[in-house]
Structures are given as structure tokens and as C-alpha cells.
Amino acid sequence: MRAARALIRLDRFIRNIETLRGHIGPGPAICMPVKADAYGHGALRLGRTALEAGARCLGVAAVEEGAELRGGGINAPVLLFSQAQREEIADILALDLSPFVSDREFIRELAAASRAEGKQAAVHLKIDTGMGRLGCRPEEAAALAGEIAAGGLRLAGTATHLARSDSGAPEDAAATEKQLALFREALGSIRAAGFDPGLVHAANSGGAVLHENSRFDMVRPGIVLYGYSPAAGSPRALPVEPVMELEARIALVKRVKRGETLSYGGIWTAPEDTFTGILPLGYADGLPRLLSGKDYPVFIKGRPYPLVGRICMDQCTVNLGPEGGPRRGDRALIFGGPPAWGAADLAARIGGISYETLCGIGKRVPRLYSFGEP
Ligand SMILES: *Cc1c(COP(=O)(O)O)cnc(C)c1O
Numbered sequence: 001m002r003a004a005r006a007l008i009r010l011d012r013f014i015r016n017i018e019t020l021r022g023h024i025g026p027g028p029a030i031c032m033p034v035k036a037d038a039y040g041h042g043a044l045r046l047g048r049t050a051l052e053a054g055a056r057c058l059g060v061a062a063v064e065e066g067a068e069l070r071g072g073g074i075n076a077p078v079l080l081f082s083q084a085q086r087e088e089i090a091d092i093l094a095l096d097l098s099p100f101v102s103d104r105e106f107i108r109e110l111a112a113a114s115r116a117e118g119k120q121a122a123v124h125l126k127i128d129t130g131m132g133r134l135g136c137r138p139e140e141a142a143a144l145a146g147e148i149a150a151g152g153l154r155l156a157g158t159a160t161h162l163a164r165s166d167s168g169a170p171e172d173a174a175a176t177e178k179q180l181a182l183f184r185e186a187l188g189s190i191r192a193a194g195f196d197p198g199l200v201h202a203a204n205s206g207g208a209v210l211h212e213n214s215r216f217d218m219v220r221p222g223i224v225l226y227g228y229s230p231a232a233g234s235p236r237a238l239p240v241e242p243v244m245e246l247e248a249r250i251a252l253v254k255r256v257k258r259g260e261t262l263s264y265g266g267i268w269t270a271p272e273d274t275f276t277g278i279l280p281l282g283y284a285d286g287l288p289r290l291l292s293g294k295d296y297p298v299f300i301k302g303r304p305y306p307l308v309g310r311i312c313m314d315q316c317t318v319n320l321g322p323e324g325g326p327r328r329g330d331r332a333l334i335f336g337g338p339p340a341w342g343a344a345d346l347a348a349r350i351g352g353i354s355y356e357t358l359c360g361i362g363k364r365v366p367r368l369y370s371f372g373e374p
Contacts, residue, residue, distance in 0.1 A: 002280070002364075002365070003251055004249075004279070004280050004281040004285060005247060005365060005367070005368050006245065006246050006247075006367050007245040007247065007368050007370060008041050008042060008243060008244055008368065008369045008370070009242075009243050009244075010369055010370065010371050011372055012240075012241040012242070013041075013049060013050075013227075013243045014049065014053050015240075016238075016241065017054065017055070019238055019239060019240055020208060020209075020224060020240075021054070023209065023238055024208055024219060027215070028215045028217060028219050029057075029217060030056060030219055030220075030221065031055065031056060031079060031201065031218050031220045032046070032047065032050035032051075032055040032220075032221075032222075032225065033058075033220055034046055034058050034065070035059060035061035035062070035081060035222075037065075039222060039358045040244065040358040040360070040361045041226060041243055041244055044068060044069065044072040044074070046243075047069055047072075048072075050225075051076050056076070057076050057077035057078065057079055058074065058078050058079070059080075059081050059222075060079070060097075061080075061082045063088045063091050063095070063097065066092075066095050066097040067095055070095050077098055077122070078096075078097050078098065079099075079100070079124060079157075080092065082100070082134070083100070084099050084106070086109055089109060089113045090113065092110070092121070093117055093119055093121055096121075098122040098124060098156055099121075099123055099124070100124050100126040100134060100135075101148070102125075102134050102135050102136050104143075104144065104147055107123070107144065107148055107151060107153065110151070110153065111147075111150075111152055112151070114151075114152065114153060115151070120152060120153065121153050122153070122156035123154070123155065124155075124156055124158065124198070124199075125144055125145060125148065125190075126159050127158065127160045127182075129160045129178075129182040129183045130163055130175065131161045133161070138185060138189075139186075141158070141186040141187075141190055142189040142190050142192070142193040142195070145193060145197070146193060146195065149195060155197065157199035157200065157201060157217075158187060158197035159200075160179065160182075160202045162179055162180075162202060162207050162211075163175065163179070164176055164206075165203070165205075165207040165210060165211055165214065167206070167231075168231050168234060168236060173211075176206075176211055179202075180202065180214055187200060199217045199218050200216040200217045201216055201217060201219065202214045202215075202216055203219040204219075204221065205222055205224035205225075209224055209231065209237070210231060210236060223355055224238060224240055225240070225243075226243050226244070226354075227240050227242035227243045227244070227342070228240070228343065228344050242342050244336050244361070245333060246281075246335050246343075246361060246365070247332060247334060248279040248331075248334065249329050249330065249331055250278070250300070250318075250327065250330050251277075251315075251328065253275055253276070253277050253278075253324065253327060253328055254276045255275055256273070256274050257270065257273050258270055258272050262308070262309045262317060263292075263311075263312060264310040265310055267293055267310055268308040268309040274320065274321055274322050275319075275321065275325075276308070276317050276319055277300075277305070277317070277318045278315055278316075278317055279298075279316050279332055280314065281314075281315070281316055282315050282316055283311055283312070284313045284314060284362055284364060285364055286357070286360040286361035286362045286365070287334065288346075288350055288357070288360070289310070290352075291311055291346065291349060292307075292310045293310075294307075295307070295308075296349055298318055298334050300318075300331065300332050305320055305326070305332070306319050318332060334346070335357075343357040
């Protein structure tokens with residue numbers, strides 16, 4: 001077993017789902033986003049666990065991610081959140097993925113391929129209400145619903161995506177309300193044209209936690225179920241727990257004399273005679289090099305010790321202090337469990353976000369799944 005690993009606490013993941021369920025009530029279905037390898041946690045394991053815990057379907061961003069889920073035996077609906085390429089249509093049909101569609105051209109191509117195979121592919125019509133990314137204009141929605149029906153596709157759902165839902169600031173809340181108003185109007189036009197919009201969904205974590213009127217038939221909460229709530233630190237945050245704990249065992253303890261420097265560039269000079277611990281974790285594992293020189297604390301036996309010097313590709317160094325104490329083999333917690341800080345705190349030191357830190361944990365770091373302390 002490598003001395004660095006990510007412990008994936010499935011017990012916390014399930015509790016987070018239950019906490020969100022308590023917050024949104026029994027009505028809305030849950031679509032669990034497992035794109036980007038479930039934000040670095042492992043798509044297959046987290047996908048299965050979410051479905052067992054009551055999620056209705058899973059969400060991916062790439063056809064290959066859908067293939068991994070199907071290959072792992074997952075039969076639940078899998079939504080493809082991104083705009084697929086024409087060349088991917090055959091795989092979408094073979095894998096029975098439900099793509100978001102935004103335009104007439106792709107709908108026609110998908111419909112033709114679906115008919116040719118004697119299938120009725122399910123799609124979700126995406127409406128752009130202010131994100132400015134995927135989705136049709138709201139006034140085009142009814143015509144595209146007609147195109148979907150005429151092509152023999154099944155309109156399984158109608159969706160939009162919120163750009164500013166994770167903020168409690170009044171101007172952001174107003175922007176979200178405006179998006180939701182446009183969405184409701186588009187839904188009205190689809191129904192008025194005689195079409196059933198299917199499952200209506202809009203809410204990401206921000207919507208699910210902070211905007212009750214964004215929940216409709218289904219929510220798509222990602223980051224909050226991985227343990228990072230929108231509006232963290234405010235009373236409106238959900239009490240969720242980080243699912244991933246990143247840890248590394250001390251590989252070597254060294255003595256460093258006052259005035260000596262260490263690691264590339266010599267950016268850290270020992271202010272006194274001290275001990276250092278070398279951890280087998282570097283930027284190739286997803287520990288951002290930008291964190292170098294920020295005194296970010298890791299926790300060893302419950303005590304904080306700062307990272308010092310440049311973070312290297314495969315290793316980093318902690319200052320164990322003049323008394324030393326920690327030994328080779330001791331576990332250093334980088335983030336994700338008490339009393340260590342979360343991935344959001346690490347990210348904040350370098351102007352990043354929890355999502356980016358979690359997704360960035362490298363392939364080389366083994367994931368160890370557990371339902372408690374291993
Ligand atoms: C990633 C994604 C989500 C989840 O967003 P969070 O902020 O992690 O809750 C929801 N919907 C779509 C379309 C996405 O791409």
C-alpha cells in the first residue's frame with residue numbers, strides 16, 4: 001500500500017444524502033453527479049452507493065464516464081450533462097445514456113440514428129436561462145420539444161442550470177430568481193404547445209440548499225453530497241461532512257539546522273534548529289504547488305504542522321518543530337477529517353475552490369473505501 005492515500009468515507013456520503021433529503025423533503029428525486037470520477041472519489045463506488053441510498057439517476061460529463069458506469073453494471077438512468085459530439089451518438093445509443101440537448105441539428109441527428117436502430121432514445125431538453133453555456137434560448141424551447149417529439153425521441157426531462165445559486169448575496173439571489181422565472185415561462189410554453197416536459201430540474205447544490213423554489217421534480221446536488229455545503233460558515237449551510245480524507249505517512253524524519261534551506265529554490269529557511277518530516281505526496285498527486293510557502297497545516301496525531309518549502313512533484317515537507325515528536329510512519333492528514341481543515345480551506349489559500357482540489361487528486365493516490373475509521 002502506498003504511503004499516501006485518499007480514504008473515502010462512504011458512511012459520511014450516505015449521511016450527507018440523508019441530511020440533504022431531510023432538508024429538501026421527500027418530493028424531489030436526486031440525480032447524483034458522478035462526473036470527473038465523482039469529483040475524484042471514484043464514480044463507480046459512489047454511483048452505486050448513491051443509488052442504494054435512493055438517488056434516481058446519475059450524471060456524467062463525458063460518454064466515456066457513462067461507459068464506465070454501464071461497464072460496472074449500473075442500469076439506472078445516466079444523464080449526459082455536456083453537449084455530445086455527432087461522432088458519439090452511436091455510443092450514446094449503445095450505452096443508453098440520456099443526453100442534454102440544446103439545438104435542432106443535434107436533435108435531428110440523434111433522432112435519425114435512434115430511429116435507424118429501432119430505439120426511442122431519452123433526452124433532456126436544456127434551456128439556457130442565464131448560465132450562457134449549454135441550452136437553447138427560452139423562446140426556442142417549445143419548438144425544440146416539438147422537434148424531439150417529431151423525431152420519435154422521448155422528452156424525459158427539461159432542465160436549466162443556475163449560475164449564482166451558491167451565494168446568499170441579495171444580487172445573486174435576484175439573478176437566480178430571474179433564471180427560475182425564465183425557466184418557468186419556458187416550461188409553460190412547452191406545456192401550452194401540448195408537450196409533457198418530463199422531469200423538471202434546475203438545482204445544483206446551491207439551488208438544492210439555498211433556493212427552495214428551484215427544486216422542481218429533481219435536484220442535481222454534487223459538491224454538497226461530497227461534503228462541502230454552499231454558504232459554508234453561515235446558518236444556511238447544511239451540516240455535511242467531507243467524504244474524502246487525504247493522508248500521507250511520514251516517510252523520513254530529518255534534522256535541519258537554523259539557517260539551512262530546503263527544497264527547490266530554497267524558499268524556506270529554518271528559523272531555528274528543527275525536525276522535518278518528508279511526506280510522499282506532491283503536485284503529481286494533486287497537492288497544488290501553489291500551496292508552497294503558505295504555511296498550510298497538516299495534522300499529525302491531532303496537532304497542526306505547517307508545510308514548508310516548495311511542494312515537489314512527488315514529495316512535500318512539514319516542519320515538525322524543534323522538539324520533533326512525530327515519527328516515520330505517522331499519519332499526516334492533509335484535509336477532510338477532524339481536526340484537519342477541509343479541501344475548501346486548502347483551496348482558499350490559493351484562490352481555488354473545493355471542487356478543483358477534489359477533482360485534482362491524482363490517479364496515483366489509491367482510494368480506500370470505508371464505512372468508518374479503517
Ligand atoms: C456539475 C453539475 C452539477 C452539480 O453541481 P454542484 O455545484 O457540484 O452541485 C449539476 N448540474 C450540472 C448540469 C452539472 O454539470
